[in-house]
Amino acid sequence: MSVSRIVSAFLAFLLTLVVLTVGLPLLGPVYLILTFVAVQEYTVMMRLRGIPIRRRGLWIASALTLPASLPPTHPWMAPFGDVPWRELLLLAFVVTMLVLEVIASNRNSLHALAFTVLGYVWISWMFGLIITLRYTPDGIIGLWYLTLPILAIIATDVGGYVFGTLFGKRPLAPRISPNKTVEGAIGGFALAAVVVLATLALMPLWSGYRFSAVHVIVFCVAVPLAALLGDLFESLVKRWVGVKDAGVFLPGQGGVLDRLDSALIAVPVTYFLISLTLGRG
Numbered sequence: 001m002s003v004s005r006i007v008s009a010f011l012a013f014l015l016t017l018v019v020l021t022v023g024l025p026l027l028g029p030v031y032l033i034l035t036f037v038a039v040q041e042y043t044v045m046m047r048l049r050g051i052p053i054r055r056r057g058l059w060i061a062s063a064l065t066l067p068a069s070l071p072p073t074h075p076w077m078a079p080f081g082d083v084p085w086r087e088l089l090l091l092a093f094v095v096t097m098l099v100l101e102v103i104a105s106n107r108n109s110l111h112a113l114a115f116t117v118l119g120y121v122w123i124s125w126m127f128g129l130i131i132t133l134r135y136t137p138d139g140i141i142g143l144w145y146l147t148l149p150i151l152a153i154i155a156t157d158v159g160g161y162v163f164g165t166l167f168g169k170r171p172l173a174p175r176i177s178p179n180k181t182v183e184g185a186i187g188g189f190a191l192a193a194v195v196v197l198a199t200l201a202l203m204p205l206w207s208g209y210r211f212s213a214v215h216v217i218v219f220c221v222a223v224p225l226a227a228l229l230g231d232l233f234e235s236l237v238k239r240w241v242g243v244k245d246a247g248v249f250l251p252g253q254g255g256v257l258d259r260l261d262s263a264l265i266a267v268p269v270t271y272f273l274i275s276l277t278l279g280r281g
Contacts, residue, residue: 013154020134020146027134028066035062035124037256038246042119045241052108054097054116061093062124069128074135086128093120123257126264133271144203145274148196149223149266155192156227156262163187177235185228192224223270230265234258 019026036059043053068085070077077085097116101109135142164184172180197220204210211219234257238246247255 010154013150016150017147020143020150023134023139023143024070024131027131031066031127031131032063034256034260035065035127038123038127038260039119041246041255041257042123045237045243045246046115046119048241048243050108051111051115053119054100054112057093057097057100058116058120058124061089061120064089065124065128066131069131071132071136073137086125086132090121090125093117122264123260126268127260129268129271130263133267133274136271136274140206141209144199144206144209145270146267148199148219149227149263149270151195151199152192152223153227153262153266155195156188156224156231158188159191160184160188160228173232173235176239177232180232180235189224189228192227193220196220196223218273219270222273223266226269227262227266230262233265234261 019030039055039058039062043055043058046053065086067076068089070085072080072082094117097113101113130146133142133146136145160180161184163186164179164181167183167187168181170182171178172182172185197216200211200216200219234246238244245254246257
């Protein structure tokens with residue numbers, strides 16, 4: 001069992017915490033860099049299956065997703081009211097891709113359309129919610145909200161690794177991720193649930209905001225499960241493509257997508273839980 005992996009996970013969390021605490025001046029550039037690299041990795045992986053991706057369109061849409069992801073409560077978005085910029089951008093992107101594929105149609109057009117839209121929704125659009133969540137409903141409580149999925153992701157990874165190494169016997173999903181075990185998944189979920197519970201318990205001390213017991217249970221169950229699902233989904237994509245790491249342009253090295261996979265699901269789930277269920281009460 002590698003202690004360095006556990007230590008590096010917490011060091012990564014500290015660095016992430018600095019970026020999140022500073023907010024948009026650091027979070028914005030970091031979002032763009034990570035998204036652009038992840039889109040490149042996704043494009044290369046799809047090419048291994050013979051699927052062309054409109055990479056430039058993805059990059060442009062990713063850049064536009066940054067300002068579109070700022071919530072209406074952010075001072076920069078106040079003059080625009082409650083315009084749903086993220087949803088409008090998604091619609092505009094899908095329509096644009098449809099037009100481009102119709103104009104330059106070929107036998108790969110449907111695959112190009114479907115997987116280009118998937119790449120935008122999965123990577124750029126979903127990850128853009130990290131910015132939305134950071135400032136929902138404001139820059140103070142939003143930071144606490146965003147801490148929940150980040151801590152859950154780290155705890156899921158560390159707990160899964162430790163429990164999987166010590167007790168892992170039964171494979172969890174052997175066809176898509178042969179190294180993951182049921183015992184590791186249970187351990188990762190349990191540790192993440194405890195960490196989320198502790199974070200929610202501390203939240204009132206700094207933000208003055210308190211969740212009900214039912215809301216706490218929902219968070220402790222849904223956020224760790226979302227982190228695990230994000231990891232498994234990326235493993236499914238890699239197994240379908242036939243690569244071990246998403247960073248296929250650097251063989252043997254893990255890619256950005258390998259680092260973001262859990263966040264691409266856990267952050268949106270946290271945001272929608274807060275927006276639709278918890279943020280009102």
